[in-house]
Amino acid sequence: MQLILRCCLVLMCCSTVCAEDQPLLEDDGSILGADLLEGEAPKEAGTGLSYDHEKRQQLQVKLLAYNQSDNGGIEQVDEDASIFETVIVYSNKVSERDTLSVRLLNDVVSSASIKREHNAQYRSLQGGASGTVYTNANIGWQHQVENWKLKLNGGIGKEYAYESINLGIGAIGEFNEKNTTVSINLQSFTDTVRMIRFNGVEEADEDRDSLTLEIGVTQLLTPRSLMSLTLHHSMQDGFLATQFNSVFVGGIEDYEILPDTRDRTSLTLRYKQALNQRMAWEAGLRYYTDDWGIDGETVDLKYFQYLGDRSVLMEYNYRFYVQSEADYYQEEFSSPQKYQTSDPDLGDFTGHMFGVKSTFKQRRIFGQTGEWDVGLNYYTRDNGLDMMWLTTGFKINF
Amino acid sequence: MRLPRSRLLVLLLTVLLFSASCTRVRFNQKELLGDDMMVFDHDEMGSDLQNHVLTPREGSIGGFSSVGAGGCGCN
Numbered sequence: 001m002q003l004i005l006r007c008c009l010v011l012m013c014c015s016t017v018c019a020e021d022q023p024l025l026e027d028d029g030s031i032l033g034a035d036l037l038e039g040e041a042p043k044e045a046g047t048g049l050s051y052d053h054e055k056r057q058q059l060q061v062k063l064l065a066y067n068q069s070d071n072g073g074i075e076q077v078d079e080d081a082s083i084f085e086t087v088i089v090y091s092n093k094v095s096e097r098d099t100l101s102v103r104l105l106n107d108v109v110s111s112a113s114i115k116r117e118h119n120a121q122y123r124s125l126q127g128g129a130s131g132t133v134y135t136n137a138n139i140g141w142q143h144q145v146e147n148w149k150l151k152l153n154g155g156i157g158k159e160y161a162y163e164s165i166n167l168g169i170g171a172i173g174e175f176n177e178k179n180t181t182v183s184i185n186l187q188s189f190t191d192t193v194r195m196i197r198f199n200g201v202e203e204a205d206e207d208r209d210s211l212t213l214e215i216g217v218t219q220l221l222t223p224r225s226l227m228s229l230t231l232h233h234s235m236q237d238g239f240l241a242t243q244f245n246s247v248f249v250g251g252i253e254d255y256e257i258l259p260d261t262r263d264r265t266s267l268t269l270r271y272k273q274a275l276n277q278r279m280a281w282e283a284g285l286r287y288y289t290d291d292w293g294i295d296g297e298t299v300d301l302k303y304f305q306y307l308g309d310r311s312v313l314m315e316y317n318y319r320f321y322v323q324s325e326a327d328y329y330q331e332e333f334s335s336p337q338k339y340q341t342s343d344p345d346l347g348d349f350t351g352h353m354f355g356v357k358s359t360f361k362q363r364r365i366f367g368q369t370g371e372w373d374v375g376l377n378y379y380t381r382d383n384g385l386d387m388m389w390l391t392t393g394f395k396i397n398f
Numbered sequence: 399m400r401l402p403r404s405r406l407l408v409l410l411l412t413v414l415l416f417s418a419s420c421t422r423v424r425f426n427q428k429e430l431l432g433d434d435m436m437v438f439d440h441d442e443m444g445s446d447l448q449n450h451v452l453t454p455r456e457g458s459i460g461g462f463s464s465v466g467a468g469g470c471g472c473n
């Protein structure tokens with residue numbers, strides 16, 4: 001694994017080190033950009049400008065159907081689950097400098113996360129926690145000041161046993177003739193956990209607070225390549241366990257107990273290279289560590305290709321993930337511990353994800369020009385959990 | 399043997415800073431870089447959805463989308 005990661009880094013370095021500024025050619029052999037007149041702006045590099053300047057409103061809708069199958073892991077817990085999610089985002093460029101956006105999200109969850117094969121008498125005590133609806137609403141505002149975009153967002157989320165209030169601020173700045181982009185985001189969540197235990201006992205509500213800082217730099221390297229580096233740090237405080245999880249201590253079922261603080265840090269490097277005007281590839285590496293003892297490494301590879309007259313964009317994705325187990329993780333305990341968890345998501349495992357997505361561009365949708373997409377992903381973990389999800393959606397400007 | 403994380407951070411920052419100062423893409427050469435296939439997370443909603451699925455099932459967080467810690471019982 002280390003050899004693969006080092007080879008990826010070397011590959012990125014070799015392709016970026018002082019690349020001689022060779023002229024990029026069109027498919028017909030002419031020089032790319034030669035016909036651009038001074039003052040005629042190409043699409044903002046690295047941003048995928050999605051607005052037609054005459055159309056100030058945009059509507060995006062995404063649907064997700066997710067299913068996970070528990071094919072092993074902890075014997076006492078059945079983690080089969082299905083989720084259906086709908087996300088709607090509406091944006092309105094209310095002025096040349098200001099954009100308003102509203103996002104609505106709704107999840108319908110059918111989960112066996114508290115279904116324990118050996119203790120059927122507890123199932124009826126958890127009420128709606130075994131099948132629940134999660135709803136989230138967010139509003140955002142973006143304001144442009146010279147070469148900076150300032151962002152502010154806030155929202156609320158609610159499900160049967162969980163409530164959340166979030167607030168965030170951010171800024172994106174462009175420098176060096178827009179070759180360099182710097183982004184800073186600060187996001188806070190103030191959450192309330194309804195303490196419904198695995199055995200139906202309900203205790204007083206607990207708080208959970210999270211604060212996340214993310215700093216990123218994106219750099220254009222050549223007319224065909226760019227890279228980004230992102231530092232992410234989260235601090236969490238409060239009740240951080242899963243209230244309806246349990247562990248087995250000497251054969252007796254007991255509560256999951258985890259520390260009331262957690263510091264999490266990740267560093268992500270991404271690189272994208274165009275092979276020509278129809279094909280490109282992307283590689284991403286992420287290193288993660290936290291003070292619960294979990295270290296994670298991610299390798300994310302993507303390949304993009306236009307089909308036909310560039311009206312269809314195909315995306316192929318392979319993702320490798322490996323993590324070490326939390327210090328407090330065991331499948332079963334012989335004696336009570338200060339902190340104890342048997343949650344497979346905090347155990348050591350290796351995961352592989354395979355995905356494919358098709359985006360159909362320049363289509364007529366509800367009388368407007370837009371695009372729609374459909375994607376399929378499959379994820380398998382070597383500790384017995386398999387997941388598959390189907391996504392579809394559309395985006396229109398009007 | 400693991401590469402020490404502090405040295406890795408220095409290596410990554412060195413690569414980025416070196417690359418930043420090495421070349422500058424001219425105005426009339428940016429057309430391809432603005433194409434959807436060359437934009438990180440051009441389908442931002444799709445990337446957020448994917449990471450919303452993966453984050454609760456993995457211990458790691460950050461870097462690939464705007465999903466942060468907190469916000470739902472899944473985290």
